[in-house]
Amino acid sequence: MDTQQQILRILDDVLSLGGRSAGFDRSTHLLGAIPELDSMAVVNLITSLEDQLGIMVDDDEIDGETFGTVGSLTDFVTAKLAA
Secondary structure, three states: OHHHHHHHHHHHHHHHHHHHHHOOOOOEEEEOOOOOOOHHHHHHHHHHHHHHHOOOOOOOOOOOOHHHHHHHHHHHHHHEEEE
């Protein structure tokens, strides 16, 4: 399973999307486009990404652009995994 697929699975689980993430691609907008992705869900999403992918995310590393699209989130996580 590649990084984007893992992220989509985590998104689906955390946001209870019922499989909707299967239709997402790199250009799919997240923050502001998916009602389930509110501020509390962002915190839960970060925690799940850390736990399931073994990364650490500091508060000053993320902003709204990180969660702008599936692609921007995938790129962020990929960079964290490579570090």
